[in-house]
Amino acid sequence: MTNEQLEIITCEIREYIRRKADETGDNPNIVCLAISRAVLLDGIERSEQHLKEVGFRDKLLDFKLTDFSISVRSLNCMKINGIETIRDLVRLQRTEFRDMRLVGPKTRSEIEDFLSDYGFDFGMDV
Numbered sequence: 001m002t003n004e005q006l007e008i009i010t011c012e013i014r015e016y017i018r019r020k021a022d023e024t025g026d027n028p029n030i031v032c033l034a035i036s037r038a039v040l041l042d043g044i045e046r047s048e049q050h051l052k053e054v055g056f057r058d059k060l061l062d063f064k065l066t067d068f069s070i071s072v073r074s075l076n077c078m079k080i081n082g083i084e085t086i087r088d089l090v091r092l093q094r095t096e097f098r099d100m101r102l103v104g105p106k107t108r109s110e111i112e113d114f115l116s117d118y119g120f121d122f123g124m125d126v
Helices: 003-024 028-042 044-053 056-061 072-080 086-090 094-098 105-117
Strands: none
Touching: 003 028, 028 056, 056 086, 072 105, 086 105, 094 105
C-alpha cells in the first residue's frame, strides 16, 4: 500500500469517526475507542452492527480502568476502593471520589482529566 493510499484511508476513517460522533452526540475519543475495541473483539462485520445497536458511551462505561493508560498508582487506588470500570467511577459523586482512601492530589487530577477526556464526569446517572 502506498503512502497516498494510506492517507486516503486515514482521512476516510477520521471522517467516519466525526460523522458517528455527530450522530450520537458523543466525544470523538469515545467513538474512536469504541470502534477500535469492537473491531478487535468482535471482528469487522459483527462490530459495525453491534455498535449500531449499542450506544458508544454505554459500551465504553463497562470498560475496565486497566484498559486505559492510567498510572499504576491511580489504578491501585481505584482497586483498593472497589472501582473497576468507568461506570463504577462516574456513579460516584465528586465529593465521594475526593474523600476516597489513598486518593491524593495527583491521582485526583489524573482521574478527573481522564474522565473529562472521554466526555464523562462524576455523578452521572448511568
